[in-house]
Amino acid sequence: MENLRSLIELVTKKRIKKIELFDEGSRNKNSNYFQLFDGIHSGRFKTDEEAAAEIYQCDPAEKKYLILKTRLKQKLLNTLFFLDFHDPDVAEYKAVAYECNKTLFNARVLLLHNSARLAIPAVEKALKQAESYYLTEIALECARILRQHASKEGPYKEFLRYCEQADYAENRLRIENLSERYWEEATALLRKSKTSRDKVREVAKKGYEDLEQSLNLFASPWLMMNYYRLKSLYFQLVDDYKEALVVTEETEHFAVLHPHHFTRADLARIVLRRMNYLLHLRDLETGAATVEAGEKYFIEGNDQWVTLHEYYFLLAMHAEDYLRAANIFQKVVLHSSFRQISGNRKERWLIFQAYLHYLYKTANLKEIRPLIQNSKTGFRFNEFMAELPEFSKKKRGLNVARLTVQTLYHLEKMNVEYLNRCTDELARYTRRYPKKDLHFRSECLISLMTNMRQEEFRYYQTRRSSERIYEEMRQTSMQYLGGNWGLEVMPYEALWGMMLDRLKDHRYG
Numbered sequence: 001m002e003n004l005r006s007l008i009e010l011v012t013k014k015r016i017k018k019i020e021l022f023d024e025g026s027r028n029k030n031s032n033y034f035q036l037f038d039g040i041h042s043g044r045f046k047t048d049e050e051a052a053a054e055i056y057q058c059d060p061a062e063k064k065y066l067i068l069k070t071r072l073k074q075k076l077l078n079t080l081f082f083l084d085f086h087d088p089d090v091a092e093y094k095a096v097a098y099e100c101n102k103t104l105f106n107a108r109v110l111l112l113h114n115s116a117r118l119a120i121p122a123v124e125k126a127l128k129q130a131e132s133y134y135l136t137e138i139a140l141e142c143a144r145i146l147r148q149h150a151s152k153e154g155p156y157k158e159f160l161r162y163c164e165q166a167d168y169a170e171n172r173l174r175i176e177n178l179s180e181r182y183w184e185e186a187t188a189l190l191r192k193s194k195t196s197r198d199k200v201r202e203v204a205k206k207g208y209e210d211l212e213q214s215l216n217l218f219a220s221p222w223l224m225m226n227y228y229r230l231k232s233l234y235f236q237l238v239d240d241y242k243e244a245l246v247v248t249e250e251t252e253h254f255a256v257l258h259p260h261h262f263t264r265a266d267l268a269r270i271v272l273r274r275m276n277y278l279l280h281l282r283d284l285e286t287g288a289a290t291v292e293a294g295e296k297y298f299i300e301g302n303d304q305w306v307t308l309h310e311y312y313f314l315l316a317m318h319a320e321d322y323l324r325a326a327n328i329f330q331k332v333v334l335h336s337s338f339r340q341i342s343g344n345r346k347e348r349w350l351i352f353q354a355y356l357h358y359l360y361k362t363a364n365l366k367e368i369r370p371l372i373q374n375s376k377t378g379f380r381f382n383e384f385m386a387e388l389p390e391f392s393k394k395k396r397g398l399n400v401a402r403l404t405v406q407t408l409y410h411l412e413k414m415n416v417e418y419l420n421r422c423t424d425e426l427a428r429y430t431r432r433y434p435k436k437d438l439h440f441r442s443e444c445l446i447s448l449m450t451n452m453r454q455e456e457f458r459y460y461q462t463r464r465s466s467e468r469i470y471e472e473m474r475q476t477s478m479q480y481l482g483g484n485w486g487l488e489v490m491p492y493e494a495l496w497g498m499m500l501d502r503l504k505d506h507r508y509g
Contacts (some may be wrong), residue, residue: 032056032068033071033089036072048065048069090133091261091266092133092259092260093133093134097130097133104123104138104141106119107119107120107122107145108138111145118145120377123146127142130325132222134221134261139165140169140170143166147159168244171218175223176223178211179207179227182204182206182211183226186203186207186230189203197436197437197479201234204231205230208234211226221262224254227249228250228254229251235247236277238372243506244277244280245274251273264297264299264302267294268297272307272308272311275290275291278315280480282315284315284316294308301337302337306345307482312328313329313332317490322368323365323368325352326356329356332349333374344398348398350379351401351402351489354379354381354402356372358405360372360410363472385406385409389402397486400429400442401487403422403425403426404495407422408498408499410422411502419453419457423453426449426450427450429442430446438479438486441492442477442486444472445495445496447469449467449471451465452499452503458503462500462503466496473493
């Protein structure tokens with residue numbers, strides 16, 4: 001009763017008159033608040049101009065609309081304190097962290113008003129939860145509060161216990177932050193267009209070697225996961241994909257053993273990493289088995305599921321199993337979600353369709369024709385081959401892949417005008433002095449095609465003068481990081497061989 005009486009006295013003296021929350025389930029559907037909320041939520045309102053015009057028939061700069069926006073925002077912010085994190089697709093630790101943070105907020109308020117008797121038991125409970133779920137920042141904050149309280153009112157042994165817990169949490173937080181820093185630095189370097197592979201490799205190696213010394217000292221799923229990420233990235237960057245696969249298997253095993261921290265989506269990302277390594281190894285049968293075993297982690301039709309099949313498609317193309325690639329293509333484009341996928345992602349599948357269509361036409365692969373003729377993509381082969389993509393550094397991988405298949409197509413007809421146009425566009429993606437970075441192979445292929453033009457599309461002259469560039473490309477392994485990075489729909493060596501065959505047929509066939 002005393003605890004309850006203290007709380008009643010506190011909230012009676014200090015609380016604000018009214019706390020406004022937003023509940024779309026019970027709110028008056030005719031209210032302006034709900035109209036603004038529902039219009040934004042449903043996508044009906046794209047701009048302030050649209051919202052202000054429908055709700056108030058006024059300009060968005062008018063005071064009444066600005067007040068409505070501000071009050072709705074405050075209601076939504078208040079509602080953040082009452083979210084439900086119990087969702088099977090949200091890691092359990094996040095729900096625990098949410099509750100612990102609410103407990104800490106309440107405890108700080110109580111301590112601010114000298115109500116330690118109410119605050120301390122709640123903090124003790126939050127500390128136990130934080131430690132059991134490896135929530136290091138929360139555990140450190142709880143231990144500090146309890147250490148401070150014990151120094152004033154608790155027995156000395158209790159003070160020492162909380163000192164020890166705070167010191168351990170602080171040291172573990174330091175190494176967790178270090179692991180995050182290494183992984184974030186490697187990720188940031190990979191995103192830079194001019195990044196040297198050597199630089200990323202150095203960061204990844206130093207990161208996992210430094211962290212290795214701490215694995216036995218601190219139990220932490222975050223530390224362990226960043227260690228695995230850095231280690232597998234290092235092996236990827238030294239082209240040891242077999243060892244990278246071993247690390248990825250260890251990563252999946254670890255994630256399965258920690259279901260409170262890693263969700264189905266996390267396991268799906270690990271499967272995608274494995275598919276990336278299998279693509280580089282061109283191990284189609286293991287890739288097929290991985291897709292079959294790993295699909296349970298994916299929600300059919302969502303972005304991760306589409307990415308899984310992108311890897312599977314590319315793996316089939318690199319293994320020269322074009323019939324399987326065509327079946328994968330058909331499976332994705334016939335799915336009901338295909339129309340909703342993002343523009344860049346849909347464009348990748350259009351480019352995949354162009355390669356398959358080219359193979360069907362030139363290699364007489366009649367069995368793939370019914371699998372790739374699909375109206376849902378809106379694909380028109382002749383239009384696609386004639387339209388040059390707009391220059392964009394962000395879409396470099398897509399555009400190089402597209403211009404390459406267009407070059408192949410125009411070589412079939414020896415359409416010099418279009419070949420020159422394609423070569424001019426491709427040349428915009430090369431540097432004066434190419435570095436052996438993530439773009440080196442594509443720049444080699446572009447140099448080969450440029451050289452073909454300079455040799456006036458003569459077979460023997462082109463083959464002879466291209467040997468050095470070709471050898472440099474062949475000795476540099478593919479670096480596909482997903483999305484548009486290093487997108488080789490077919491191996492560049494195979495594409496160049498096809499181009500030389502077209503030249504030879506044209507001159508000597």
